[in-house]
Amino acid sequence: MKLKKKLFKYRTGLLMTAGCIIIMVITLFFVGEKNVPYVLGDEFGYWTSAAYFFGYDWSGIASINGYFSFGYGLLLTPLFLLKDSVLMYRTAIVMNALFLVGSFALAYIAGQKLFPKIRAEIILLLAFAASVYPSYLGYVQTNMSESLLLCLSWVVINLLLSLEKRDTAVKIIGLGITVGYAYMVHMRALALVAACIVYLIYLFYRKKITLRKLCLFLIIILSMIVITHVVKAIITSNVYLDGSLSGSNDYAGQLGKIKYIFTFQGMIDFINSILGKLFYLGAATYTVFYWGIVRIYKEIRNIFKPSALKDTNHIYIFLAVLLIFTIGISSIFMVFASRVDVLMYGRYNEHILGLFILAGLYEILYFLKKKTCTIMMMVHILLGLFIAWVINKNNITDINSFNIMGIFRYMCTGSWEVIKDDYMYAMILSVAVLTICIYIIFIIFQRLKVIALVSIIGIYLYAYFGTYTAMANGQYAVQNFKYKEICEVVESEDNVVYCVYSEKEDTAIAGLWGGRIQFLNPQSKIVAVDIENLETENCEDSLIFTKSNSKVLPYLFENYINIGRSDDFEMFQGMKIDVR
Numbered sequence: 001m002k003l004k005k006k007l008f009k010y011r012t013g014l015l016m017t018a019g020c021i022i023i024m025v026i027t028l029f030f031v032g033e034k035n036v037p038y039v040l041g042d043e044f045g046y047w048t049s050a051a052y053f054f055g056y057d058w059s060g061i062a063s064i065n066g067y068f069s070f071g072y073g074l075l076l077t078p079l080f081l082l083k084d085s086v087l088m089y090r091t092a093i094v095m096n097a098l099f100l101v102g103s104f105a106l107a108y109i110a111g112q113k114l115f116p117k118i119r120a121e122i123i124l125l126l127a128f129a130a131s132v133y134p135s136y137l138g139y140v141q142t143n144m145s146e147s148l149l150l151c152l153s154w155v156v157i158n159l160l161l162s163l164e165k166r167d168t169a170v171k172i173i174g175l176g177i178t179v180g181y182a183y184m185v186h187m188r189a190l191a192l193v194a195a196c197i198v199y200l201i202y203l204f205y206r207k208k209i210t211l212r213k214l215c216l217f218l219i220i221i222l223s224m225i226v227i228t229h230v231v232k233a234i235i236t237s238n239v240y241l242d243g244s245l246s247g248s249n250d251y252a253g254q255l256g257k258i259k260y261i262f263t264f265q266g267m268i269d270f271i272n273s274i275l276g277k278l279f280y281l282g283a284a285t286y287t288v289f290y291w292g293i294v295r296i297y298k299e300i301r302n303i304f305k306p307s308a309l310k311d312t313n314h315i316y317i318f319l320a321v322l323l324i325f326t327i328g329i330s331s332i333f334m335v336f337a338s339r340v341d342v343l344m345y346g347r348y349n350e351h352i353l354g355l356f357i358l359a360g361l362y363e364i365l366y367f368l369k370k371k372t373c374t375i376m377m378m379v380h381i382l383l384g385l386f387i388a389w390v391i392n393k394n395n396i397t398d399i400n401s402f403n404i405m406g407i408f409r410y411m412c413t414g415s416w417e418v419i420k421d422d423y424m425y426a427m428i429l430s431v432a433v434l435t436i437c438i439y440i441i442f443i444i445f446q447r448l449k450v451i452a453l454v455s456i457i458g459i460y461l462y463a464y465f466g467t468y469t470a471m472a473n474g475q476y477a478v479q480n481f482k483y484k485e486i487c488e489v490v491e492s493e494d495n496v497v498y499c500v501y502s503e504k505e506d507t508a509i510a511g512l513w514g515g516r517i518q519f520l521n522p523q524s525k526i527v528a529v530d531i532e533n534l535e536t537e538n539c540e541d542s543l544i545f546t547k548s549n550s551k552v553l554p555y556l557f558e559n560y561i562n563i564g565r566s567d568d569f570e571m572f573q574g575m576k577i578d579v580r
Contacts, residue, residue: 012120016108019128020101026132026461027097027140034093034141035086036483036516039402041065043143044515049073051522052239054080060527061499061518063241064510069228070235071184072145085520089143096140096147103147104131106154107354113161114313115362122365125453130357132457134464135284135350135405141468145185149351152182156192157355160199161315167209169216176217180224184231188333188348191325193221199318206314257335266335272390273331273343279383280344283427284406285357286435286459287376288364292356294372295363296320319355326352340396340424341403343387350406361456364442365449373439377432384428391424407431409466434459485566486545487520495542496525498574502552503530513547513569531555539574546570 037043044061045068051058053070054077075095079088107127115123139146159175179196182189200217203209260266281289299316330348337343390396401408410427438456445451490497499514510528518526529537531552534544544560546552548568556562560572 012124015121015124016105019104019124019131023101023104023131023137024097026464027100027137028094030141031090031093034090036089037143037519039142039144041511041515042068044511044519046072046143046145047076047519048239049235050076050080052235053077054522056080056522057239057525058518058522059239059241060496060525061510061515062239064528065240065515067232067236067240069145069184069186070231071181071186072148074184075148076143080522085522089519092143093140096143099147099151100131100136100140103136103151103154103354104128106151106158107131107358110154110157110161110355111358113158114315114358118362122449122453125450125457126358126361126365129361129453129457129460130354132460132464133285133350133353133357133406134409134460134467135346136354137464138405138467139347146347146351149182149185149189150354152178152185152189153192153351154354156182156196157315160196160318161313164203164208164314167203167213169213172209172213172216173220176220176224180221180228183225184228188326188329188351191322191329192352193225194325195318195322197221198321202317203314208314254333257332261332261335269335269337270331272387273335273337274327275383276337276343276387276390277327277331277334277345277349279380279387280346280404280407281349281353281356282380283384283431284346284350284404285353285360286431286438286456287380288360288456289353289356290360290376290379291363292358292360293323295359296323296356298363316359319359322352323356337390337394337396338398340391340399341401343390343396344404344407346406347403361453365452368439368442368446370443377435380435381428381432384424384431388424388428405467406463409463482567483517483520486517486569486571489543489566489571490517490521490524490526490545493524493543495574496527496539498534498537498539498542498544499526499528500531500534500544500546500552500556501528501550503532535576542574544572544574 037047045065048058048062049068049070050073053073076092079091082088082091104127107130108124111123111127136150155178156175159171159178163171163175175196179193182192197218200209200214204211204214261270296316296319299313300320303314303317326349330345333348334342334345407427410430411423438459441455442452499510501510514526514528544556546556546569548565548570553570556572559576561575563571563573565571
């Protein structure tokens with residue numbers, strides 16, 4: 001009896017611990033099979049800045065890669081102390097899993113403040129569902145900043161919720177540093193910066209924070225932005241020596257897109273891009289995202305009622321502004337829909353999605369109506385059919401499924417990069433059927449809310465494991481690739497090692513395989529060089545390598561001394577053959 005009383009007393013803590021363990025087990029179950037970066041140049045880009053901070057020179061490979069922000073790289077830098085690249089990669093995955101666990105805990109804390117009248121166990125399930133969203137579990141499996149950005153978004157929400165009650169300088173400083181650091185992690189956090197500024201101005205107007213506190217936040221944000229661009233300038237000048245690609249992921253690369261959306265066709269493409277992002281977020285959450293928008297709309301409507309209570313939660317204003325800015329920025333960035341995933345691009349928006357899942361599930365649990373369910377299904381189907389029409393109209397077939405991981409489970413063609421016409425419709429139908437099942441379960445078990453929440457958690461996990469299986473087909477081909485021999489040869493070289501490619505045909509050779517070899521040999525100096533510029537390099541007595549199926553091989557065999565094959569790479573001595 002005493003044991004039962006103790007378990008009941010500490011049930012929330014036990015459930016929280018169980019949730020954290022489950023997340024860690026799910027995300028780290030296959031960590032022993034991960035060896036090298038898979039998503040290049042994203043992963044390699046983050047490790048590049050980390051290598052620079054640690055004192056390694058990866059400019060020879062990084063110069064043909066686009067620039068990636070350095071905030072995540074700051075956290076990766078100490079991992080070089082491990083002296084083992086494979087262990088570094090796996091440790092970074094563990095670090096991402098901890099970020100997701102942190103997001104779960106922060107979602108629970110935020111849920112307590114947003115829904116104070118709900119039982120703690122229900123809030124825990126809401127937070128858990130918002131944390132096991134399929135893409136979140138998938139992003140942990142790579143060395144990318146997605147898990148970190150998600151965690152930072154939850155930190156910001158909790159700070160704003162706390163700030164609304166009492167505007168202390170410590171909270172303002174913490175908010176400014178957190179938001180500023182998120183901007184260092186990825187440029188898409190500009191939406192978070194803008195939303196926070198707008199919301200704090202609103203709180204000042206409502207006399208919930210002082211002018212001094214508002215100015216303090218603005219000073220911190222401005223300082224963090226200046227620091228970000230100063231550090232970026234240092235990194236790009238020392239690492240991205242070519243310079244032609246360093247601005248591809250920065251504001252400079254978006255100016256043409258901003259001008260384009262003010263044309264007639266540009267406006268159409270911009271609207272299509274917005275609708276594609278909204279459809280993805282709805283489909284990937286089984287319309288829960290749409291319910292979150294409904295909840296936010298209701299709360300904002302209540303805020304501006306004359307009868308609004310003094311303790312009304314104003315955070316929903318921030319969520320609305322954040323959604324508008326986030327979708328708007330990502331839609332501009334992806335306005336040229338050259339691939340299916342670019343049209344729907346979920347990855348740039350999903351770091352804020354947990355907030356909407358939490359609000360959406362709350363709305364479904366306590367305010368579910370059959371009429372609203374019908375409307376949600378119609379929104380999902382009509383939006384989906386429209387996006388499918390846009391895809392077919394523009395004959396878009398290529399796809400990078402990593403960016404729309406939440407729905408790829410239902411679009412799998414056996415290939416990670418190709419989509420067939422009927423798979424889009426199959427995905428719409430599959431999501432619709434599962435959504436109807438969710439609605440039925442929530443209607444039947446309205447009083448047994450635990451069962452209803454467990455059902456959607458189960459569906460999220462089902463989608464994740466299906467997606468992971470498909471993703472693994474591409475990942476494992478990379479993870480199981482043999483690098484041992486070529487890495488041993490590269491490591492033994494004292495001179496610069498040259499990775500040779502053809503700019504017209506085989507640029508990916510240097511960016512992909514060369515990048516992975518650089519990662520596995522962090523202290524080596526590897527330079528990617530176009531075959532047309534090889535002769536200008538002082539490569540005498542240096543090692544030259546390229547992929548065994550590269551189109552540059554005939555030239556290398558004719559002009560350089562072949563010293564053998566290592567794994568799937570051909571190796572040459574840098575001394576050119578005298579043909580006289």
